[in-house]
Amino acid sequence: MYKTKVRGVLIEGNKTHGQITADVMRPMEQKTPKWWFATMGLATLGMLAGMYAIVNTVVFGIGTWGLNNSVAWGWGIINFVWWIGIGHAGTAFSIFLLILRQRWRTSINRAAEAMTVVAVICAGLFPLLHMGRIWLAFFIFPYPNTRGPLWVNFNSPLFWDVVAISTYFMASATFWYIGMIPDLATVRDRAKSKVKRAIYGFLSFGWVGRAKSWLRFETAALILGGLTAPLVIAVHSIVSMDFATSVMAGWHTTVFPPYFVVGAIFSGFAMVLTLMIIIRKVFKYQDYVTRGHLDAIARILTFISLIMGTAYATEIFVAWYSAMEGEIYTFFHNRIAGDYTGAFWTMVTCNVVFPQLFWFRRIRKNLTMVFIISIIINIGMWFERYVIIITSLTKDYLPANWAHYSPTLTEVLIFVGTLSIFLIGVLLFIRYIPMMAMSELKGILKETRKD
């Protein structure tokens, strides 16, 4: 077996198998802490506000948003792309690292995958809500129907989106769930109440941990991983094609698919970092999510940040090189300078400048700094989508159509609502599902033990 020399010790504190189980199960078996209820209450309030905004949108129309004839997409699509980006982390984390046999992933992958599933749900809400006639959303699915039959337009990137995102959602959810089966069985075995035992018994599909099951389990994980890995690339490439296949200046760019995929992984990893720092602190998982883990993620972020910088520079260069008034205007007069220059420079600072601080070991070691920078990156990535969508639409080819865009309260509340849904998802996750893959942690315990 491959022994990790580079990483050194992956699980600290000379844990035994039993200790691992006890540690991971502790949050589920403890009395629910007060802060959990408080946070849940807050998140529920946020979700209710979001619900209000959603009802407002569905009952009265998209007119309740700040969009207009020129800027037909706004916060809805910005947030969609942002959430999808975040939703990349889990799967990218688990699968790429699984395939690359990076075993340090084991203490993080479960949480990252859970985050993916919830983030994709949040993301999926937006394209749905931003439809003018949500009640006809089923028109977008290709199936033999009584309407002609009328098929969808297979040329439309929006249709590709539907296919890519639903596939990605199902694959990630399956991957996540299958990975949980042995742990759910552990929960079942330790459960004291009948109801809990029955529920987890059902959820664990009667897992008893036979050698054959383990073999199949490992194989299934690997196969699913292999299948899902291209999806990670595909989903955000396709999301980028919503823009790249259009004619709008600033959107019509061949660099978009790789640029979007990298960007998505960037924001996803940053979100993982944010969450793991909190979880590690709150549940005292310092032995599992070690400083080495966080250091590794920070290093990856530094590298991706450089790619982002390159992508931004490439875009600007190509706009200048194209010598096309529209492109030049968008980049030089509506991004680098102009009405939306604030958003552009926020994006550059957050995504390219701040992560460079990770070059310094001292900053990488300072968890407060790492935490702040991880949040900064997510803000930066939100602004990246804002810059792409808004600057290209507000000032397009015919100056007579130029219009401003600012969101309404309804749009903001929907975003707040999805943030709350995400939080609720995370809270439910830490309460009812083992936060780390116990079985896998045990698998790497021996090799990484300090003997």
Place this chain on the structure above:
Amino acid sequence: MKKNRNDHQMSKDKIKLPKHYREPEFSVDGLSDEEKAGKSSRRDFLKMLGFTVGYATLASSCEMPVRKAIPFLNKPEQMTPGEANFYASTFFDGNDYCSLLVKTREGRPIKIEGNRLSSVTKGGTTARVQASVLNLYDTSRLQHPLKNGEKTAWEEIDKKVPTQLNDLASEGKEITLLTSSLISPSTRQLIIDFKDKYPSANWVKYDPVSASAILEANRISFGTAVVPAYQFENADLIVGFNADFLGTWLSTVEYIKGYAKRRNLIDEKTMSRHHQFESMMSLTGSNADERYPIRPSEEQNLLLNLYNEIAEATGADIHPASPAKQNISGIAKELLNHKGKSLIVCGTNDTNNQLIVNAINYLLGNYGKTIDLNTPLYTRQAIDKEMDELVKRMNNGQVGALLVYQANPAYDYYDAEKFAEGTKKVGLTVSFADYHDETAQHATYVCPDSNYLESWNDAEPKAGHYSLGQPTIPKLFDTRQMQDSLLKWMDREEEYFSYIRKYWEKELFPRQEKHLVFESFWNKSLHDGVFEIKTETGEQPEFNASPLKAKNPQENGIELLLYESVAMGSGKFSNNPWLQELPDPLTKITWDNYLSVSPSYARKHKLKNEDLVRMNGKIELPVFIQPGIPENVMAIALGYGRQNAGKVGNGVGKNLYAFVEKENGTRRYHLDEVEIEKTGGTYPLASSQAYYEQEGRDIVRETTFDKWKKKPNSGNEIHEKIEKLHVTLYDKAEFPNFHWGLAINLNSCIGCSACEIACQAENNVAVIGKEEVRKRRIMHWIRIDSYYSEDEENPQVYHQPVMCQQCDNAPCENVCPVAATPHSNEGLNMMAYNRCIGTRYCMNNCPYRVRRFNWFEYVNNKKFPYNMESELGQMVLNPDVTVRSRGVVEKCTFCSQRIQHKKLAAKKEGRQLKEGDIKMACQEACPADAIVFGNLNNKDSEVYKAFKNPRNYHLLEQLHTLPSVGYLTRVRNKETKT
């Protein structure tokens, strides 16, 4: 399978069926014995009862709207459901005249088209004429007569009013009929008859924006108080002084026709040259070849200097004048080179100015060539003094009765208060207003006039040019047209219809030779809508020189100019939501009037758009920075600020009529000095465009006349290059039969916006209100983009109509996930509303931004209380065009319903479609004939020729969208700068 089975069942007895068909259709396995026996249990009974009752309750509780559709018991002649009927008619609102065809569907007038048989308007229309059909279905119209503001019956009025009139007449007390200018010869005769009946009757004409000075000046110069016919089509050189003859001045449709004819550069290789001196940025000035911003007070002096230069060259008398601030010797020279082929017009209501203009035109020999005094225009007849005298008499208690028709002085007279006070001293005030307007508020009796589409009428807009108006719908409300009321009060039993007929029989029938019988003459005239007597220009009246004088131009102070806006005019149609939402051709602002200030003034006084300023301490106005206005001149539109216009128009904008001044007996529409102070507040303005520069992009391609003569594709050289670069990996789309195309001549288009309203009426485009327009969500399918370039103090202005370009490689089509916008094999970019789910991807990917989204439900929604909210207002909707619901995208369809209609008509006649069969709504409304539509596959079609014209280009053609709309370059007849 299912079908087969049914077929088999039909012949079950005859054929031996395979086994599975012989099995019972309904399986009895699992049924109880009782059930097998066909008995139902108590349980089943209760189940069924429960279901039946429950279902019945559910079904009956859902309220279904009851819609009545009653078939004709006796089908009216000539009316086929689904087929439109056209009736020739006449529009005249006291301001603008237009001969027209009214399109009716199932007995409802729904659209106005120009009448090509009229030699005055030649098929052109204006935005107001197009919008007038909506007034018919206005719920704010008066629906019954009123007495002191209370509902009353006609019988009551017909009893009281004639008695009172008789009493007054016998007392010899003045009975005044106060009307706008009236062009109906029959009504004119009727008023004469009325005077016979009531000898103390007196007729006063009043125009809110008057041409009194022109009448007065012509009386002095030629002894005849008329507005002459200005023949722009004969003029090689036009010099305008504050005359917005393309926008609002006198007879715009006629002038636009003549003007555009000389500037389209398609039929003719020559082009007229147009100088415009003006104090605001008018539609006319924006189209001029050379434009000179002047202060209003400077005009008189400039005119006199121009006169002196010409007089010096022609040896006429010179009148002393202080030197002009602008150098006009160049124009004087040009004018002298165009003797008899030039035309000077002045819109200022000042007799002195008009006298100088007359003298210049006379010296240049333009009378009889470009100006004809023998076929005068009758749409402005009011002498300002008469109205002032009437108000004086009213206040002195000398007027016994006041009958007001088509006039609203309580709103638009400069001393409205005095007029209102005067009405209190008049014994009997009768208003014929169709709305309970400001004047009608003061009337004892309001006898609502019927809409012109419900009435008989005739008109003589120009000497010898007659036209008829006929009702196209029975009266919607308990209204009666003014003439019928007068006839009634004159104890005449006849109706106005027979009165007109008699008049025509007596006066007009003898003046023609074609028809031997009157019936045939009448039918022909009614069918055509017009009857014209050939007139020769002939000998012009003798010119009497009169002393000319000019005040020195004012040096200091802010001058204010009051003008009519293209949409609202004098403010008669304030309650028309289409017009309120029509973007001003220059500022693109809707739903308001605003104080236009020059950019330099704004910079000096730190004013921004939408800042509120107080003028003369009286009135607060929002500021709009308008390039092209001289510093220290400000301009604001009249026609806003109505208090009693109706639901839509009340309180929109501010009323500026109180600022009109009186000078030498004429009303003066500019003020020498106003005081402006910033209030610190702001007021939102709703504009449909926010940027007015082209940013160096070749959106409107332009050249000068000289360059065009040398090289017809000058300014458009890149078109050829781009055409060569169109390469694609895909097969070229083929359009086997028709390939519809549309060409817009940017040199003909003057930006008057008639097309926008025509499109709105034709295609059921929703009105969304000020708030939504401000959010940049206006629904118009055709818009006119305005761009300014060069000097902000005196910019070049461009007008560019943009509608869906029907791209053959449309970016919107392939991004729609549900295939709601596919391409037809005739080159049309179609829109299937019921497929659309509203992702708005197409809107984003349309580089022309012509797609519109239904952000809200605009029909039957109380939040949008415009015409589509009421059942009555909905009667104007075109039944051939779907009314779009919330959440779908819409856009110009190239009037696909018109294409389809003409195709069917051709099919019925067993022939191919001919060139010119199909006309777009925008094309038909255009007074400048700037739009042509047709089949690009037909090499003889106008549109094909336009596409082959070296001036033709496509908007954003470098994007390879392959539009089916072409634009012909803008050519200005400018002196080429060296």
